[in-house]
Amino acid sequence: MxxxxxxxxxxxxxxxxxxxxxxxxxxxxxxxxxxxxxxxxxxxxxxxxxxxxxxxxxxxxxxxxxxxxxxxxxxxxxxxxxxxxxxxxxxxxxxxxxxxxxxxxxxxxxxxxxxxxxxxxxxxxxxxxxxxxxxxxxxxxxxxxxxxxxxxxxxxxxxxxxxxxxxxxxxxxxxxxxxxxxxxxxxxxxxxxxSKIDKAEARIDWTAPAAVVDRQIRALSPFPGAWCEIDGQRIKVLGSGLADRLADGPTEGQGAPGTVLDDALTVACGTGAVSLLRLQRAGKGAQDRETFLRGFPVAAGTKLAQSEPAQ
CATH class of the missing domain: 3.40.50.170 (Formyl transferase, N-terminal domain)
Structure with missing residues (x-):
């Protein structure tokens, strides 16, 4: 059965x-x-x-x-x-x-x-x-x-x-x-x-610590897929890792939570930062970071949309 x-x-x-x-x-x-x-x-x-x-x-x-x-x-x-x-x-x-x-x-x-x-x-x-x-x-x-x-x-x-x-x-x-x-x-x-995964859990809250964001992304890969908005487009994030140079402390001076810190999709979190390693645009297949960025460049300083506050 x-x-x-x-x-x-x-x-x-x-x-x-x-x-x-x-x-x-x-x-x-x-x-x-x-x-x-x-x-x-x-x-x-x-x-x-x-x-x-x-x-x-x-x-x-x-x-x-x-x-x-x-x-x-x-x-x-x-x-x-x-x-x-x-x-x-x-x-x-x-x-x-x-x-x-x-x-x-x-x-x-x-x-x-x-x-x-x-x-x-x-x-x-x-x-x-x-x-x-x-x-x-x-x-x-x-x-x-x-x-x-x-x-x-x-x-x-x-x-x-x-x-x-x-x-x-x-x-x-x-x-x-x-x-x-x-x-x-x-x-x-x-x-x-x-408990069963609720799709409302899938939107990434960049104000959370990097370790929490990283676990969320990996836990929801491949389904339902953690997601965020980049330049107004909904992007699934299917692979990630902690950014070693920023894994522990706050990212003040480098960017508020949700800020892309470099040209390799390192994103500031509440504390620390995560590297986004595998992504998927709507209607397209999943891609590794390098392939994704060739077709959808994301510059350092880009602000990713924040999660809506809990009701």
Missing amino acids: GTPEFSVPVLEALVAAGHDIAAVYCQPPRPAGRGKKDRPTPVEARARDLGLMVRHPVSLKGAEEQAAFAALKADIAVVVAYGLILPQVILDAPRQGCLNIHASLLPRWRGAAPIHRAIMAGDTETGICIMQMEAGLDTGPVLLRATTAIDAGETTATLHDRLSQIGADLIVEALSHLSELSPEPQPQAGVTYA
């Missing part, structure tokens, strides 16, 4: 390990692209390539869908970024319950956006937990966990791909040693929630 690209390596690993996949559940196809034609999710597309039965109900709350799920007589359900709430009757249907692959070190970052939130918060490590599912939001006991460092230049895109593969490897290990694993209840201390 999974939907986005993150879930595809898990499906592939289960098949490669020789497990009999009774069915693949995912979100329904949705309109996409210029023609707004229904497009199958990444999991559905891969499942069909593999010759597997695919189901994509809009909800699992109805008696008919619940009966169809129970009729599979599955030993276990593997759930990873599926996107639907599983009612208790669904959780209870597989003989050995439902296992969730969650992209954080529970109980930290329960919820919808654990990868984004870990980077945004400045965490130095994260990981994957294989969890027995129960009715609460990511509250179940943990069977296995694996840890990975969050590197200084990490974006959600790079961390997403690494965690996806870790999850695929870890679920295969969990299933092969299921009878030997002891579920570990999550501690009450250290619980945090990774």
Whole structure:
């Protein structure tokens, strides 16, 4: 049971390990692209390539869908970024319950956006937990966990791909040693929630410290993409780094927050400065800084539009 690209390596690993996949559940196809034609999710597309039965109900709350799920007589359900709430009757249907692959070190970052939130918060490590599912939001006991460092230049895109593969490897290990694993209840201390990313969070506030701005840019890359206005145009910023020469102190005398300090897109923040490394104009592809500046020069002294004050 999974939907986005993150879930595809898990499906592939289960098949490669020789497990009999009774069915693949995912979100329904949705309109996409210029023609707004229904497009199958990444999991559905891969499942069909593999010759597997695919189901994509809009909800699992109805008696008919619940009966169809129970009729599979599955030993276990593997759930990873599926996107639907599983009612208790669904959780209870597989003989050995439902296992969730969650992209954080529970109980930290329960919820919808654990990868984004870990980077945004400045965490130095994260990981994957294989969890027995129960009715609460990511509250179940943990069977296995694996840890990975969050590197200084990490974006959600790079961390997403690494965690996806870790999850695929870890679920295969969990299933092969299921009878030997002891579920570990999550501690009450250290619980945090990774709320869904709101697009309102994406506008860059240059008055924040450089470290905060840098984490925001990397956490929201590639989606939804942190953005600012340059010469009246909305520009997504998909890559950044701290400007070493200005990483710690204020930038008084060189420029107020939001001022471009040189010809290489170093921008003053509340304290310190960030270097903008990868950018995207509306209707165009993402470009590295040098390519972007050749087509859209930004001179030192340019003032970037500030974030609107919070309401």
